[in-house]
Amino acid sequence: MISKFFNSLLKIGQYYFYISIIDRAISFFFFLAIAKRFSVEDYGQMVTVFVVSSIVLTIFDFGLQIYVQRESAIKNTIDEILSSVLFIKTFSLFFYYLFVFTYLLFTNPDIPIYHILIISTISLLINISTLLSYVFYGKNKTKNVFIITVSTKIVFIIAIIVLFYLKSNFVYFLLILMMTNLLQMIFLIIDLRRNKIFIKIKLEYFKKGINVLKLSYPLGLAVLFNHLYDRIDIVLISRIVNNESVGQYNIAYSINKLVSILFGVIFIYGFNIFSKNVNEKSNFNYLFYLSIPIVILSIVCTFLIYFFGGFFLHLLFDNKYLLAENILPLLSFSVLGFGLNSLTGVFINANGKFKGVMLCTIAGLIVNIIYNILFLPKIGVYAAVYSTIITEYTILFLESIYIYFFIYRMSYGHI
Numbered sequence: 001m002i003s004k005f006f007n008s009l010l011k012i013g014q015y016y017f018y019i020s021i022i023d024r025a026i027s028f029f030f031f032l033a034i035a036k037r038f039s040v041e042d043y044g045q046m047v048t049v050f051v052v053s054s055i056v057l058t059i060f061d062f063g064l065q066i067y068v069q070r071e072s073a074i075k076n077t078i079d080e081i082l083s084s085v086l087f088i089k090t091f092s093l094f095f096y097y098l099f100v101f102t103y104l105l106f107t108n109p110d111i112p113i114y115h116i117l118i119i120s121t122i123s124l125l126i127n128i129s130t131l132l133s134y135v136f137y138g139k140n141k142t143k144n145v146f147i148i149t150v151s152t153k154i155v156f157i158i159a160i161i162v163l164f165y166l167k168s169n170f171v172y173f174l175l176i177l178m179m180t181n182l183l184q185m186i187f188l189i190i191d192l193r194r195n196k197i198f199i200k201i202k203l204e205y206f207k208k209g210i211n212v213l214k215l216s217y218p219l220g221l222a223v224l225f226n227h228l229y230d231r232i233d234i235v236l237i238s239r240i241v242n243n244e245s246v247g248q249y250n251i252a253y254s255i256n257k258l259v260s261i262l263f264g265v266i267f268i269y270g271f272n273i274f275s276k277n278v279n280e281k282s283n284f285n286y287l288f289y290l291s292i293p294i295v296i297l298s299i300v301c302t303f304l305i306y307f308f309g310g311f312f313l314h315l316l317f318d319n320k321y322l323l324a325e326n327i328l329p330l331l332s333f334s335v336l337g338f339g340l341n342s343l344t345g346v347f348i349n350a351n352g353k354f355k356g357v358m359l360c361t362i363a364g365l366i367v368n369i370i371y372n373i374l375f376l377p378k379i380g381v382y383a384a385v386y387s388t389i390i391t392e393y394t395i396l397f398l399e400s401i402y403i404y405f406f407i408y409r410m411s412y413g414h415i
Contacts, residue, residue, distance in 0.1 A: 013265035015142035019149050020261040026153050028254065032316065033164050034173060035251070040320070042170060044243030045111050046119065047250045049104060051234045053123040056099045058227040060092040063219030065131050066271075066349060067212070072138025073272045082135060082192075083200045084209035089128065091206070096124065107239065118174045125181035132188040135197060137268050144195070148187045156180040218354035225361035226345070229368045229391050233384035236369070240376040245323070249381045252324040253388075255309060256331040259301040263339050266290050267346050274350030284408065287347050294343055298336035305332035323381065330385045337392030344399035348407070356402045364395040 035043050064085045072078045100120045104111055133145045159176045189199065213220075234253075238246045270290050277283045309332065310325040317324075348356045368391045375383035 013142070013269045015146040016137065016268050017261070017265045019142065019146050020264045022149055022153055024258055024261050026156060028258070029157070030160060030173070030177060031251075031254065033160055034170075035247070035317065035320075037164060037167070037173075038170055040244050040247045044238070044245075044247035044250075045108070045115070047234065047246055048108060048238050048243060049100075049111060049116055049119040050123060051231050052103055053100050053120040055227060055231060055235070056096055056103075057123055057127045058224045059099070060089070060096055061127070061220055061223060062088070062213055063216040063221070063223050063354065064089070064212070065134050066219055066223065067216040068131060069134040069138040069268075069271060070275050070350065072135050073275045078135055078138075079198050079200065080205070080208065081212065082197065083202070084205040084212050085131070086128075086199060087201075087205040088209035088213065089131070091209075093124075096120075114171070115174070118171070118178055122174065122178045122181055125178065125185055129181060129185045129188055132185065132192065135192065136195075138272065139195075140272065141195070142268070144191050145188070148184060148191060152180050152184040152187065155183070216354075218358050219349060222345075222349070222354055222358035222361055225358060225365045229361060229365040229395075232365065232368060233372055233387065236372045236376060237381060237384055240373075241380055245381050248321055248323040249327065249384055251313065251317075251321050252309075252328040252331055255313070255328060256305060256335065257338075259297070259305075259335055260338070260342075262297050262301070263294060263342060266294060267342060270343065271346050271350050274347055278351055283347070283351070287343070287403075290343060291340065294339040295336065298339045302332045302335045305329065305335070327381060327385050330382075331388065334389045334392045337389070337396050341392055341396035341399055344396065344403060348399060348403060351407055353402075353406060356406060357399065360395050360398040360402060363398055364391045367391050367394050 031043075034046060068078070068082060068085055071081050075081075097120060101113075101116060104116050105113075136142060136144050156176065159180070160173065163172050163176065192199065234246055234250060237249055270286065273286050274283055277286070306329045309328040313321055313325045313328060345357045345360075348354075368387050371387035371390060372383055375386070
């Protein structure tokens with residue numbers, strides 16, 4: 001049974017792994033090009049806009065991405081749900097841009113308005129493409145997304161290389177990123193139609209979208225608080241310390257998070273399996289099986305990052321990001337906590353207990369904010385490092401307790 005389970009995981013998950021590798025590599029390639037070509041201040045400003053826009057997008061996501069994957073996994077027809085979800089997202093666009101511009105113009109007036117517009121649009125396009133991809137993930141059709149991803153990223157790489165060697169303006173780099181993400185979204189819509197999944201524009205879908213929101217909003221809050229505890233440190237560093245420190249911390253944090261590429265395959269496959277086997281005791285066996293590779297991968301990645309991460313950064317940037325070299329080994333101790341609490345979160349969500357993850361992530365967010373506010377003024381970005389480690393393991397502990405008391409014991413009694 002175990003052998004069959006892992007064979008299925010590798011067969012279905014391989015393309016998601018390739019997609020994750022490509023996306024993370026391209027993202028790292030892009031940010032590397034920006035970090036080397038432009039100043040640390042410019043890089044820090046760009047990161048700040050990306051983080052703020054992603055947080056606002058998460059607020060208006062309402063958990064719809066994961067909800068769509070869950071429905072796609074357990075239902076044959078997804079057209080109506082997908083159309084209703086896209087209707088709601090279209091309706092929320094005005095508020096998205098309003099929130100992003102209002103916050104950034106008041107807190108970071110030195111960032112050009114057109115930079116904010118372009119970067120926030122890039123984040124929006126990525127968000128919509130991710131939503132469409134989750135339809136394919138729910139159907140275990142990850143190869144479709146893989147082909148589209150490869151096609152658009154090839155175009156992007158060529159364009160960025162040309163811009164880099166032509167020493168082009170910062171805005172051109174952003175515009176290329178925006179256009180290739182628009183292209184990817186269009187290709188995904190076309191491929192959905194090829195698979196008999198149609199996006200329909202009807203006013204009645206607004207009401208149906210509201211009904212979907214009533215079901216998904218606890219999941220949305222969980223995703224929001226998860227995203228906030230994951231990225232709120234960037235916002236706090238920019239406000240309490242400075243944008244240069246944002247750039248230093250983000251470089252280290254981004255490399256540390258590269259390990260999520262390996263975990264993503266497990267989470268996507270696990271979510272589908274857990275969703276299809278709700279109320280089945282076998283789900284706890286699957287949870288145990290999937291925790292094994294996460295623990296092994298976490299130990300290996302922590303070892304590699306701790307001993308070789310700083311050297312890797314120095315090789316890439318020389319002495320430009322010395323602070324990042326120092327904090328990266330410390331950040332590596334958060335990997336195991338992140339991997340396991342993500343798995344427990346996937347398990348709880350797949351069982352439809354969206355409020356459970358929401359409560360656990362709220363607690364983690366509170367811990368993160370309090371620690372950063374207290375210690376950022378005293379020890380700088382090291383406070384963000386320690387708060388990240390503490391938060392990851394706090395959420396793991398709380399979610400494990402929740403699974404035992406509110407899923408296992410409520411379904412099967414005492415162990």
